[in-house]
Amino acid sequence: MGSLYVLVALGIVLIYRSTRILNFAHGDMATMGTFFAFTLLSFRLPFYVAFIGSLVFSGLLAILFYFLIIIPAQRREATLLGQITLTVGLGMIFQGVIVYLWGTDSKVMNFPLSDATVWKVGPVYLNELSLGTLAMGIIGSFFFYLLIQRTRIGLAMRATSENLPAAQTLAIPTRRILALAWGLAAFLGVLAGLFLAPALLLDPFFMLEPFLKGFAGAILGGLNSLPGAIVGGLIIGVAESLTGGYVALEFKNTVAFLIIIIVLLVKPEGLLGTEFKERI
Amino acid sequence: MDLVESYKDELRLIDRPWKGFWVGLLVLTLILLPWFTGEDLVYIATLVFIYSIGVQGQNILIGYTGQISLGQAGFLAIGAFTYGHLSRAGVPLLGGLLGAGLVAALFGVLVGFPSLRLKGPYLAIVTLGFGIAAYQLFTAYEFLSGGRMGMIVPKLKPFFGLSREVSMYYFTLLVGLCFTLLSYNLISSYIGRAFISVRDNDIAAEVLGVNLTQYKLLSFAVSSFYTGVHGALYGIFLGFLDPQMFTFLETITMFIAVVIGGLALVEGGIFGAAFVILIPYIFNEYKELVPVIYGGTVIVVMIFEPLGLAGRWLKIRLYFRNWPFR
Numbered sequence: 001m002g003s004l005y006v007l008v009a010l011g012i013v014l015i016y017r018s019t020r021i022l023n024f025a026h027g028d029m030a031t032m033g034t035f036f037a038f039t040l041l042s043f044r045l046p047f048y049v050a051f052i053g054s055l056v057f058s059g060l061l062a063i064l065f066y067f068l069i070i071i072p073a074q075r076r077e078a079t080l081l082g083q084i085t086l087t088v089g090l091g092m093i094f095q096g097v098i099v100y101l102w103g104t105d106s107k108v109m110n111f112p113l114s115d116a117t118v119w120k121v122g123p124v125y126l127n128e129l130s131l132g133t134l135a136m137g138i139i140g141s142f143f144f145y146l147l148i149q150r151t152r153i154g155l156a157m158r159a160t161s162e163n164l165p166a167a168q169t170l171a172i173p174t175r176r177i178l179a180l181a182w183g184l185a186a187f188l189g190v191l192a193g194l195f196l197a198p199a200l201l202l203d204p205f206f207m208l209e210p211f212l213k214g215f216a217g218a219i220l221g222g223l224n225s226l227p228g229a230i231v232g233g234l235i236i237g238v239a240e241s242l243t244g245g246y247v248a249l250e251f252k253n254t255v256a257f258l259i260i261i262i263v264l265l266v267k268p269e270g271l272l273g274t275e276f277k278e279r280i
Numbered sequence: 281m282d283l284v285e286s287y288k289d290e291l292r293l294i295d296r297p298w299k300g301f302w303v304g305l306l307v308l309t310l311i312l313l314p315w316f317t318g319e320d321l322v323y324i325a326t327l328v329f330i331y332s333i334g335v336q337g338q339n340i341l342i343g344y345t346g347q348i349s350l351g352q353a354g355f356l357a358i359g360a361f362t363y364g365h366l367s368r369a370g371v372p373l374l375g376g377l378l379g380a381g382l383v384a385a386l387f388g389v390l391v392g393f394p395s396l397r398l399k400g401p402y403l404a405i406v407t408l409g410f411g412i413a414a415y416q417l418f419t420a421y422e423f424l425s426g427g428r429m430g431m432i433v434p435k436l437k438p439f440f441g442l443s444r445e446v447s448m449y450y451f452t453l454l455v456g457l458c459f460t461l462l463s464y465n466l467i468s469s470y471i472g473r474a475f476i477s478v479r480d481n482d483i484a485a486e487v488l489g490v491n492l493t494q495y496k497l498l499s500f501a502v503s504s505f506y507t508g509v510h511g512a513l514y515g516i517f518l519g520f521l522d523p524q525m526f527t528f529l530e531t532i533t534m535f536i537a538v539v540i541g542g543l544a545l546v547e548g549g550i551f552g553a554a555f556v557i558l559i560p561y562i563f564n565e566y567k568e569l570v571p572v573i574y575g576g577t578v579i580v581v582m583i584f585e586p587l588g589l590a591g592r593w594l595k596i597r598l599y600f601r602n603w604p605f606r
Binding site for chain 2: 080084088089090091093099208216219254258261264
C-alpha cells in the first residue's frame, strides 16, 4: 500500500512544485483512467493495451485541463485559492461522468497478478499482487527520478518550478513543460489506480481514500520535495498498516493523520521540505 | 463612493434610505413566503437558511481570515451530536443550540492551534485530518453517535398553531437573520478588520499590533461556532443523526458553497448556500449529473467571476445605481 501512496504523493508534489496548485482532482483523474482501462478490458483487448491506453488517456486529459481551464483562469488572474477550487470542480465533474457512464455498483477488474497466489518468505506472507505493487512503485519512482534528474526535459521542469520568469527568459517553453507536469502527474495517479483496483473493488469513489493518504504523505514529506513525497508516502503506508494490525482497524486513518499533525507541529514545512521565506 | 464623516457612519449597515427599504421588503417576503407557496419550497428555504449559517461561518474563516480549512464536516458532526446529547439530557432548545456552538468552538480553537505555525495547503491537510478523524471517531464509538442506526433528535415543537414545517421555517429564518446580522457587525468592527489584515499579510498585521495568536484562534472559534449551530439545526430539521452524513463530501459541498457564493462577502454565504441546495433540487431528475453541474458551475464561476455570485450581484447593483453612466 505504501508504494501506491508514494505514486499518488509524487503526482501531487509534481503539480504543486511546478504550479503551486494543490490538485484535488488527482484522485478522480486516476479513477477515470482506471475505468477507461476497465472499459478497454471489457472489449477483450489484451491487458498491456488497456494499461498503456489508460495511461495515455489520462495524461492527455490532464494536459487538456491545463490548457483549456487553468491557462484561461490564469489569464484572468485567478487567485491561488480560485485555481485550487477549479481542480475541486474538475474532480466533481469527473466523479459525475464516471457515475453516469459506469454506474455506482462495484466491479471486479481482471488483472494478470492476483492476491490469491501467496508465498511464505520466513515469517512473512507475501502475495503476488502486493509484490507487483511494490515493484511497480519502485520502478515507477526510479524512472521518474531518471526523468527529472538525468534528462533535458527534467532539467527544464526543475528550472520552471524553481523560477518561472527566469526559465522563460532562457527560452524554455514553460507552458508546455507545465502541461507535461500535469500529464505526468495524472500518469502516476493512474498507475496507482490500476494496481489498487484489483486489491479493492472498482467503484467511482475507490480512489478517494488513497488520494487523501497520498496527499497526506506529500504534505508529510514536504510539498516541494519529490524525495519527500516518497518518504512521506511510505511512512503513511507503514504507520497505517501497523495501527491496523496492532491497535484497531477503525483508527487506521485517524492515526495516519495524527502523525502528520504532530510532525507538522514540530516541522511546519514537512520532513524534507524547504523552509518558506517571506517578505512583507 | 459615499461621504463618510465619522466612525459611526462607517459602522452603519443601512447606509442609504433605499437599502433599508429593500432589506425590509426582502425580510417581509421571506416572512410571508409560507402562505403563498407549497410545502416543498418551504422545506428548501429552511435548508438554505440552515446552510447559510454554516457557510457564513466558513466564509469568515476562509474568505476573511484566509485560513483554508477542510474540516467543516467534523465541526458539523460535533455540533449536531452535541445538540443530540444535550437535548436527550433535557436541555431546552436554545440552550442546546448554544451548547452545540460552544463545544464546536472549543474544538475550533484546538484545531486552530496548528494554524499558528502552518499555512495554506499544510493547514488544509491538518484540518482535513481533523474532519476525517472526527468522522471515524463518531463511527467507531457508538456512545458518541447513538449507534449504527443513528441518533434520534427531537424535532421542533410547532408553535402558534402553525404546522411543524412552517414553524421550523420561521425558527431557522430567525436564527439565520441573527447570524447574518452578527456577521455583518463582526466584519465591520475592529475584529473583522483584524481578520482581513491577517489574510492579506499576517506579518504586517502583527507589526501593526494585531495579536496573531488571538485573532487566528478567534476566527477558528467563531467559524466553528457557526458551523456547530448549523449542525445542530440540521439535526433538529432532519430529526435524526448518523455519522454517515458528515463525510468528506459534506466538507467539499460547504467549501464549494463558500467559493461560489463569493469569498469575503457576507451575502456570499447566503448565495452559496442557496446554490448548493437549489442545484440538486432543480436537477432532481438527473441525479447522476449533479456533480457535473456543480463542477461545471464552479469552473465557470471561478474563471469568469472570481468573486462568486455575490460579486456579480454587487456589480449588477453598481450598474443600476450608476445608470445611465458607466
